[in-house]
Amino acid sequence: MSPTNASYENGSKVFTPKNTLPEVETENGNGHKRYSYEMLVETAQFLLSRTSTRPVIGIICGSGMGSYWNEGSLAESIVEAERIPYEEIPNFPVSTVEGHHGKMVFGTLGEVPVVAMQGRFHYYEGYPLWKCCLPVRVMKLLGVKTLIATNAAGGLNPRYKIGDLMIVKDHINMMGFAGNNPLHGPNDERFGPRFPPMSKAYDLEFRKIAKQVAKELNIENIVREGVYTCLGGPNFETVAELNMLKMVGVDAVGMSTVHEVITARHCDLKVFGLSLITNECITSYEQDNEANHEEVLDVGRMRQDVLRKYVARLVEEFGREEQRT
Numbered sequence: 001m002s003p004t005n006a007s008y009e010n011g012s013k014v015f016t017p018k019n020t021l022p023e024v025e026t027e028n029g030n031g032h033k034r035y036s037y038e039m040l041v042e043t044a045q046f047l048l049s050r051t052s053t054r055p056v057i058g059i060i061c062g063s064g065m066g067s068y069w070n071e072g073s074l075a076e077s078i079v080e081a082e083r084i085p086y087e088e089i090p091n092f093p094v095s096t097v098e099g100h101h102g103k104m105v106f107g108t109l110g111e112v113p114v115v116a117m118q119g120r121f122h123y124y125e126g127y128p129l130w131k132c133c134l135p136v137r138v139m140k141l142l143g144v145k146t147l148i149a150t151n152a153a154g155g156l157n158p159r160y161k162i163g164d165l166m167i168v169k170d171h172i173n174m175m176g177f178a179g180n181n182p183l184h185g186p187n188d189e190r191f192g193p194r195f196p197p198m199s200k201a202y203d204l205e206f207r208k209i210a211k212q213v214a215k216e217l218n219i220e221n222i223v224r225e226g227v228y229t230c231l232g233g234p235n236f237e238t239v240a241e242l243n244m245l246k247m248v249g250v251d252a253v254g255m256s257t258v259h260e261v262i263t264a265r266h267c268d269l270k271v272f273g274l275s276l277i278t279n280e281c282i283t284s285y286e287q288d289n290e291a292n293h294e295e296v297l298d299v300g301r302m303r304q305d306v307l308r309k310y311v312a313r314l315v316e317e318f319g320r321e322e323q324r325t
């Protein structure tokens with residue numbers, strides 16, 4: 001099916017943008033079918049029927065960071081948590097990566113109603129980008145106003161240390177350079193415009209608040225601010241690739257987040273991004289160590305206490321900011 005309605009005026013082809021998409025699109029060029037707005041409404045309605053929480057902030061937990069949402073450890077922060085396994089959610093993918101539990105957690109942090117994804121979807125798992133980002137649109141339909149996307153990332157900036165936290169200032173959409181974008185294909189205006197701007201992807205006010213909160217919590221020495229990029233994975237990068245990324249101004253490298261943020265901004269969610277630097281990016285052939293997922297998960301575990309406290313305080317502050325504006 002054509003993404004646009006074409007008609008002819010004075011012999012020239014005129015395209016009128018369509019407002020809605022068909023229930024299930026035909027193949028979009030990647031061999032994957034997309035879900036319609038109505039299907040995602042069905043998913044959101046299912047979730048709303050399973051919880052009394054009406055979340056205003058959505059959180060995506062990065063690799064190894066979801067464990068701080070496990071039973072017990074968050075009891076004092078997430079109040080009356082309700083956990084819904086992805087398998088039970090209509091139209092939802094399932095998590096296949098170690099360190100991603102595959103549950104939606106509803107509850108409150110401070111006074112703020114939240115939904116947290118304990119496990120995200122990655123391109124390398126075999127999901128097309130739009131499907132990796134489907135939960136972001138579901139969050140929008142749940143009433144979420146702000147997305148907090150956390151991730152584990154390799155530290156490319158030589159000043160970064162393992163265990164540092166990086167407030168994401170901006171991203172470079174490397175996969176997008178090659179034409180792979182979650183918004184690829186027909187646009188549904190009910191989510192957002194065909195050509196969304198991306199120059200204010202990461203909310204400036206939230207970034208200021210995050211720096212202030214880092215001071216209050218006395219963790220400013222480990223909190224950085226920098227540029228993130230996402231590669232398709234699942235392999236970690238070669239030395240030459242990392243040196244190229246360094247040259248173009250990348251501070252941290254991962255395999256997620258960028259497409260989620262694009263999807264979130266498209267549907268007008270405010271965004272805050274936070275990377276946990278879990279490993280050093282290897283930029284010299286003389287170095288012996290190599291990146292590995294175990295280290296990524298270990299550092300997530302090691303920093304879970306700090307992350308939990310920091311994210312919980314940020315949620316409170318962002319919730320307050322949300323009420324103010």
Ligand SMILES: O=P(O)(O)O[C@H]1O[C@H](CO)[C@@H](O)[C@H]1O
Pocket residue numbers: 061062063097120122150151152153233254255256257292293296
């Ligand atoms: O981005 P998150 O999901 O935090 O995880 C990062 O860590 C994993 C590699 O160890 C990859 O999945 C990469 O994307």
Ligand SMILES: Nc1nc2[nH]cnc2c(=O)[nH]1
Pocket residue numbers: 152153154155231233235236237253254255278279280281291296
């Ligand atoms: N691409 C990539 N993803 C990561 N996730 C955690 N560490 C890394 C890394 O070094 N590279």
